[in-house]
Amino acid sequence: MKRPGARVRAIAARxxxxxxxxxxxxxxxxxxxxxYGNAMSRNRKWESRRILAQGYLALVQVMAVHxxxxxxxxxxxxxxxxxxxxxxxxxxxxxxFFGFHWVLIWLPFDKTRFQFLAIPYLVLxxxxxxxxxxxRRMKGSVLERIVSALFPVFAFVALFAxxxxxxxFFEGTPYTLxxxxxxxxxxxxxxxxxxxxxxxxxxxxxxxxxxxxxx
Amino acid sequence: xxxxxxxxxxxxxKELLVLELLVRHEQLYGLQLVAASRGRLKRGTVYVxxxxxxxxxxxxxxxxxxxxxxxxMPRRLYEPTPLGRRMxxxxxxxxxxxxxxxxx
Numbered sequence: 001m002k003r004p005g006a007r008v009r010a011i012a013a014r015x016x017x018x019x020x021x022x023x024x025x026x027x028x029x030x031x032x033x034x035x036y037g038n039a040m041s042r043n044r045k046w047e048s049r050r051i052l053a054q055g056y057l058a059l060v061q062v063m064a065v066h067x068x069x070x071x072x073x074x075x076x077x078x079x080x081x082x083x084x085x086x087x088x089x090x091x092x093x094x095x096x097f098f099g100f101h102w103v104l105i106w107l108p109f110d111k112t113r114f115q116f117l118a119i120p121y122l123v124l125x126x127x128x129x130x131x132x133x134x135x136r137r138m139k140g141s142v143l144e145r146i147v148s149a150l151f152p153v154f155a156f157v158a159l160f161a162x163x164x165x166x167x168x169f170f171e172g173t174p175y176t177l178x179x180x181x182x183x184x185x186x187x188x189x190x191x192x193x194x195x196x197x198x199x200x201x202x203x204x205x206x207x208x209x210x211x212x213x214x215x
Numbered sequence: 216x217x218x219x220x221x222x223x224x225x226x227x228x229k230e231l232l233v234l235e236l237l238v239r240h241e242q243l244y245g246l247q248l249v250a251a252s253r254g255r256l257k258r259g260t261v262y263v264x265x266x267x268x269x270x271x272x273x274x275x276x277x278x279x280x281x282x283x284x285x286x287x288m289p290r291r292l293y294e295p296t297p298l299g300r301r302m303x304x305x306x307x308x309x310x311x312x313x314x315x316x317x318x319x
Contacts, residue, residue: 023265023266023269027265028262029288030289034246035246061260062260065263066263
Protein backbone atom coordinates (compact mmCIF):
# COMPACT_ATOMS: atom_id res chain seq x y z
CA MET A 1 0.00 0.00 0.00
CA LYS A 2 1.27 3.45 -0.91
CA ARG A 3 1.78 5.77 2.03
CA PRO A 4 -0.38 8.92 2.08
CA GLY A 5 1.46 12.00 0.94
CA ALA A 6 3.99 10.14 -1.23
CA ARG A 7 2.75 11.79 -4.43
CA VAL A 8 2.50 15.20 -2.80
CA ARG A 9 6.05 14.78 -1.55
CA ALA A 10 7.28 13.93 -5.05
CA ILE A 11 5.65 17.10 -6.43
CA ALA A 12 6.96 19.22 -3.57
CA ALA A 13 10.48 17.82 -4.06
CA ARG A 14 10.48 19.26 -7.58
CA UNK A 15 9.35 22.67 -6.44
CA UNK A 16 11.08 23.18 -3.08
CA UNK A 17 14.67 23.43 -1.95
CA UNK A 18 16.21 20.50 -0.08
CA UNK A 19 16.27 22.55 3.13
CA UNK A 20 12.55 23.33 2.86
CA UNK A 21 11.83 19.68 2.24
CA UNK A 22 13.87 18.55 5.25
CA UNK A 23 12.53 21.16 7.64
CA UNK A 24 8.92 21.68 6.62
CA UNK A 25 7.49 19.20 4.13
CA UNK A 26 9.02 15.97 5.41
CA UNK A 27 8.20 16.51 9.12
CA UNK A 28 4.60 17.47 8.23
CA UNK A 29 4.19 14.39 6.04
CA UNK A 30 5.95 12.16 8.60
CA UNK A 31 3.40 13.30 11.21
CA UNK A 32 0.59 12.65 8.78
CA UNK A 33 1.86 9.15 7.98
CA UNK A 34 2.49 8.26 11.63
CA UNK A 35 -1.00 9.40 12.71
CA TYR A 36 -2.64 7.79 9.71
CA GLY A 37 -0.83 4.49 10.25
CA ASN A 38 -1.82 4.55 13.91
CA ALA A 39 -5.50 5.11 13.06
CA MET A 40 -5.48 2.43 10.36
CA SER A 41 -3.86 -0.12 12.67
CA ARG A 42 -6.82 0.41 15.03
CA ASN A 43 -9.16 0.09 12.05
CA ARG A 44 -10.61 3.58 12.50
CA LYS A 45 -11.49 4.63 8.99
CA TRP A 46 -13.26 7.88 9.73
CA GLU A 47 -10.49 9.02 12.03
CA SER A 48 -7.92 8.20 9.36
CA ARG A 49 -9.86 10.34 6.85
CA ARG A 50 -10.00 13.22 9.29
CA ILE A 51 -6.25 12.84 9.86
CA LEU A 52 -5.63 12.90 6.11
CA ALA A 53 -7.69 16.08 5.69
CA GLN A 54 -5.98 17.75 8.66
CA GLY A 55 -2.54 16.66 7.48
CA TYR A 56 -2.98 17.98 3.95
CA LEU A 57 -4.48 21.21 5.25
CA ALA A 58 -1.47 21.61 7.54
CA LEU A 59 0.84 21.05 4.58
CA VAL A 60 -0.94 23.72 2.54
CA GLN A 61 -0.71 26.09 5.50
CA VAL A 62 2.99 25.33 5.98
CA MET A 63 3.71 26.02 2.32
CA ALA A 64 1.64 29.22 2.30
CA VAL A 65 3.34 30.60 5.43
CA HIS A 66 6.75 29.56 4.17
CA UNK A 67 6.03 31.15 0.77
CA UNK A 68 5.08 34.46 2.41
CA UNK A 69 8.20 34.35 4.60
CA UNK A 70 10.39 33.65 1.55
CA UNK A 71 8.83 36.45 -0.48
CA UNK A 72 9.38 38.91 2.35
CA UNK A 73 12.96 37.65 2.74
CA UNK A 74 13.58 38.12 -0.98
CA UNK A 75 12.07 41.59 -0.91
CA UNK A 76 14.46 42.17 1.95
CA UNK A 77 14.61 44.24 5.10
CA UNK A 78 16.18 47.07 3.10
CA UNK A 79 13.06 47.37 0.98
CA UNK A 80 11.21 50.63 1.35
CA UNK A 81 8.65 50.28 4.13
CA UNK A 82 6.09 52.04 1.96
CA UNK A 83 6.30 49.19 -0.55
CA UNK A 84 5.59 46.67 2.19
CA UNK A 85 2.76 48.70 3.68
CA UNK A 86 0.99 49.73 0.48
CA UNK A 87 2.26 48.21 -2.75
CA UNK A 88 2.62 44.55 -1.80
CA UNK A 89 -0.83 44.29 -0.09
CA UNK A 90 -2.34 46.28 -2.97
CA UNK A 91 -0.78 43.94 -5.51
CA UNK A 92 -2.17 40.95 -3.57
CA UNK A 93 -5.65 42.51 -3.72
CA UNK A 94 -5.32 43.12 -7.48
CA UNK A 95 -4.07 39.59 -8.00
CA UNK A 96 -7.08 38.18 -6.15
CA PHE A 97 -9.58 40.29 -8.10
CA PHE A 98 -8.10 39.97 -11.58
CA GLY A 99 -7.18 36.31 -10.99
CA PHE A 100 -10.76 35.56 -10.01
CA HIS A 101 -12.01 37.46 -13.07
CA TRP A 102 -9.60 35.56 -15.30
CA VAL A 103 -10.83 32.22 -13.90
CA LEU A 104 -14.44 33.31 -14.53
CA ILE A 105 -13.67 34.09 -18.15
CA TRP A 106 -12.61 30.50 -18.68
CA LEU A 107 -15.77 29.06 -17.10
CA PRO A 108 -18.35 27.89 -19.65
CA PHE A 109 -21.45 30.03 -19.13
CA ASP A 110 -23.14 33.00 -20.76
CA LYS A 111 -20.82 35.92 -20.26
CA THR A 112 -23.29 38.62 -21.25
CA ARG A 113 -25.66 37.88 -18.39
CA PHE A 114 -25.88 40.15 -15.42
CA GLN A 115 -24.81 37.41 -13.02
CA PHE A 116 -21.48 37.10 -14.79
CA LEU A 117 -20.89 40.84 -14.65
CA ALA A 118 -21.89 40.93 -10.98
CA ILE A 119 -19.87 37.94 -9.75
CA PRO A 120 -16.45 39.67 -9.87
CA TYR A 121 -17.87 42.33 -7.56
CA LEU A 122 -18.46 39.65 -4.92
CA VAL A 123 -14.75 39.05 -4.54
CA LEU A 124 -13.98 42.74 -4.00
CA UNK A 125 -14.68 42.81 -0.22
CA UNK A 126 -12.28 39.89 0.16
CA UNK A 127 -9.67 41.73 -1.94
CA UNK A 128 -10.06 44.82 0.23
CA UNK A 129 -9.84 42.75 3.39
CA UNK A 130 -6.71 40.97 2.14
CA UNK A 131 -4.95 44.23 1.30
CA UNK A 132 -5.91 45.92 4.56
CA UNK A 133 -4.89 42.87 6.57
CA UNK A 134 -1.52 42.70 4.80
CA UNK A 135 -0.96 46.42 5.30
CA ARG A 136 -1.89 46.17 8.97
CA ARG A 137 0.54 43.26 9.40
CA MET A 138 3.24 45.61 8.07
CA LYS A 139 2.10 48.24 10.58
CA GLY A 140 0.63 50.49 7.91
CA SER A 141 -1.54 53.42 8.97
CA VAL A 142 -5.31 53.43 8.39
CA LEU A 143 -4.84 55.59 5.29
CA GLU A 144 -2.22 53.19 3.92
CA ARG A 145 -4.58 50.26 4.55
CA ILE A 146 -7.40 51.94 2.63
CA VAL A 147 -5.11 53.02 -0.21
CA SER A 148 -3.76 49.48 -0.56
CA ALA A 149 -7.32 48.11 -0.49
CA LEU A 150 -8.29 50.46 -3.35
CA PHE A 151 -5.56 49.19 -5.66
CA PRO A 152 -7.96 47.26 -7.95
CA VAL A 153 -9.80 50.56 -8.60
CA PHE A 154 -6.53 52.29 -9.50
CA ALA A 155 -5.61 49.36 -11.74
CA PHE A 156 -9.03 49.49 -13.41
CA VAL A 157 -8.68 53.22 -14.11
CA ALA A 158 -5.18 52.64 -15.49
CA LEU A 159 -6.53 49.88 -17.73
CA PHE A 160 -9.21 52.28 -19.01
CA ALA A 161 -6.54 54.84 -19.84
CA UNK A 162 -4.49 52.21 -21.64
CA UNK A 163 -7.61 51.11 -23.52
CA UNK A 164 -8.17 54.68 -24.77
CA UNK A 165 -4.57 54.91 -26.04
CA UNK A 166 -4.80 51.49 -27.66
CA UNK A 167 -8.18 52.32 -29.25
CA UNK A 168 -6.99 55.65 -30.63
CA PHE A 169 -3.65 54.62 -32.06
CA PHE A 170 -3.39 50.86 -32.52
CA GLU A 171 -6.83 49.27 -32.90
CA GLY A 172 -7.96 48.58 -36.46
CA THR A 173 -11.56 49.76 -35.97
CA PRO A 174 -12.01 53.46 -35.15
CA TYR A 175 -12.40 54.37 -31.49
CA THR A 176 -15.42 56.66 -31.32
CA LEU A 177 -17.22 58.68 -28.66
CA UNK A 178 -19.76 55.88 -27.87
CA UNK A 179 -16.83 53.52 -27.21
CA UNK A 180 -15.31 56.05 -24.86
CA UNK A 181 -18.60 56.74 -23.05
CA UNK A 182 -19.29 53.01 -22.68
CA UNK A 183 -15.87 52.44 -21.12
CA UNK A 184 -16.23 55.53 -18.95
CA UNK A 185 -19.58 54.41 -17.53
CA UNK A 186 -18.19 50.94 -16.67
CA UNK A 187 -15.15 52.57 -15.06
CA UNK A 188 -17.26 55.02 -13.05
CA UNK A 189 -19.52 52.21 -11.80
CA UNK A 190 -16.44 50.25 -10.80
CA UNK A 191 -14.93 53.26 -9.04
CA UNK A 192 -18.09 53.88 -6.98
CA UNK A 193 -19.46 50.38 -6.37
CA UNK A 194 -16.14 48.56 -6.46
CA UNK A 195 -14.48 51.18 -4.29
CA UNK A 196 -17.28 50.93 -1.73
CA UNK A 197 -17.06 47.13 -1.65
CA UNK A 198 -13.28 47.25 -1.29
CA UNK A 199 -13.48 49.73 1.60
CA UNK A 200 -16.26 47.65 3.15
CA UNK A 201 -13.99 44.60 3.15
CA UNK A 202 -11.06 46.61 4.46
CA UNK A 203 -13.06 48.28 7.23
CA UNK A 204 -12.70 45.59 9.95
CA UNK A 205 -8.91 45.82 9.53
CA UNK A 206 -8.87 49.59 9.76
CA UNK A 207 -9.83 49.71 13.39
CA UNK A 208 -6.84 49.98 15.73
CA UNK A 209 -5.47 46.62 16.73
CA UNK A 210 -5.88 45.59 20.36
CA UNK A 211 -2.10 45.68 20.74
CA UNK A 212 -2.00 49.25 19.37
CA UNK A 213 -4.73 50.29 21.80
CA UNK A 214 -2.86 48.79 24.75
CA UNK A 215 0.46 50.41 23.88
CA UNK B 216 17.36 50.54 15.37
CA UNK B 217 16.15 46.99 15.66
CA UNK B 218 17.59 46.16 12.22
CA UNK B 219 21.11 46.47 13.58
CA UNK B 220 20.48 43.78 16.22
CA UNK B 221 21.55 40.28 15.28
CA UNK B 222 18.53 38.08 14.63
CA UNK B 223 19.73 35.43 17.09
CA UNK B 224 19.04 37.71 20.04
CA UNK B 225 15.36 38.16 19.30
CA UNK B 226 12.70 35.81 20.57
CA UNK B 227 8.96 35.83 19.91
CA UNK B 228 6.18 34.65 22.22
CA LYS B 229 5.72 31.48 20.19
CA GLU B 230 9.43 30.77 20.32
CA LEU B 231 9.42 31.21 24.09
CA LEU B 232 6.52 28.79 24.37
CA VAL B 233 8.37 26.23 22.25
CA LEU B 234 11.50 26.68 24.38
CA GLU B 235 9.50 26.27 27.59
CA LEU B 236 7.91 23.06 26.35
CA LEU B 237 11.17 21.63 25.06
CA VAL B 238 13.04 22.46 28.27
CA ARG B 239 10.26 20.81 30.26
CA HIS B 240 10.03 17.66 28.10
CA GLU B 241 13.65 17.53 26.78
CA GLN B 242 12.69 16.07 23.38
CA LEU B 243 9.44 16.39 21.44
CA TYR B 244 8.05 15.85 17.95
CA GLY B 245 6.31 18.74 16.21
CA LEU B 246 2.86 17.28 16.78
CA GLN B 247 3.63 16.63 20.45
CA LEU B 248 4.54 20.30 20.76
CA VAL B 249 1.19 21.26 19.23
CA ALA B 250 -0.63 18.95 21.66
CA ALA B 251 1.37 20.14 24.68
CA SER B 252 0.76 23.80 23.84
CA ARG B 253 -3.01 23.33 24.25
CA GLY B 254 -3.94 25.16 21.08
CA ARG B 255 -1.40 27.96 21.30
CA LEU B 256 0.74 26.39 18.57
CA LYS B 257 -0.90 25.41 15.28
CA ARG B 258 -0.14 22.35 13.26
CA GLY B 259 0.24 24.39 10.09
CA THR B 260 2.77 26.85 11.47
CA VAL B 261 4.74 24.92 14.09
CA TYR B 262 7.39 23.71 11.64
CA VAL B 263 7.93 27.22 10.29
CA UNK B 264 8.55 28.40 13.87
CA UNK B 265 10.80 25.43 14.58
CA UNK B 266 12.79 26.03 11.38
CA UNK B 267 13.30 29.68 12.32
CA UNK B 268 14.43 28.67 15.81
CA UNK B 269 16.92 26.23 14.34
CA UNK B 270 18.31 29.08 12.24
CA UNK B 271 18.70 31.16 15.38
CA UNK B 272 20.40 28.27 17.17
CA UNK B 273 17.83 27.92 19.97
CA UNK B 274 16.93 24.34 19.14
CA UNK B 275 18.38 21.41 17.26
CA UNK B 276 16.68 18.48 15.57
CA UNK B 277 17.51 14.90 14.76
CA UNK B 278 15.75 12.38 12.59
CA UNK B 279 14.16 9.64 14.63
CA UNK B 280 14.19 6.01 13.48
CA UNK B 281 11.22 5.19 11.23
CA UNK B 282 8.46 3.25 13.00
CA UNK B 283 9.28 -0.49 12.86
CA UNK B 284 7.29 -2.39 10.25
CA UNK B 285 5.13 0.59 9.35
CA UNK B 286 7.52 1.94 6.70
CA UNK B 287 6.60 5.59 7.24
CA MET B 288 8.93 8.53 6.95
CA PRO B 289 11.27 9.19 9.89
CA ARG B 290 9.97 11.88 12.23
CA ARG B 291 12.01 14.82 13.45
CA LEU B 292 12.75 15.19 17.16
CA TYR B 293 13.46 18.63 18.56
CA GLU B 294 15.48 19.55 21.63
CA PRO B 295 16.74 22.84 23.08
CA THR B 296 20.37 23.90 22.67
CA PRO B 297 22.37 25.46 25.53
CA LEU B 298 21.80 28.85 23.85
CA GLY B 299 18.06 28.22 23.83
CA ARG B 300 18.07 27.29 27.52
CA ARG B 301 20.09 30.40 28.36
CA MET B 302 17.74 32.58 26.34
CA UNK B 303 14.72 31.14 28.14
CA UNK B 304 16.22 31.59 31.59
CA UNK B 305 17.43 35.11 30.74
CA UNK B 306 14.02 36.09 29.43
CA UNK B 307 12.23 34.53 32.43
CA UNK B 308 14.44 36.25 35.00
CA UNK B 309 14.24 39.54 33.09
CA UNK B 310 10.47 39.32 32.90
CA UNK B 311 10.26 38.55 36.63
CA UNK B 312 12.35 41.60 37.45
CA UNK B 313 10.32 43.85 35.17
CA UNK B 314 6.92 42.48 36.12
CA UNK B 315 6.88 41.01 39.66
CA UNK B 316 3.57 39.23 38.95
CA UNK B 317 5.55 36.74 36.82
CA UNK B 318 7.43 35.54 39.88
CA UNK B 319 4.26 34.42 41.69
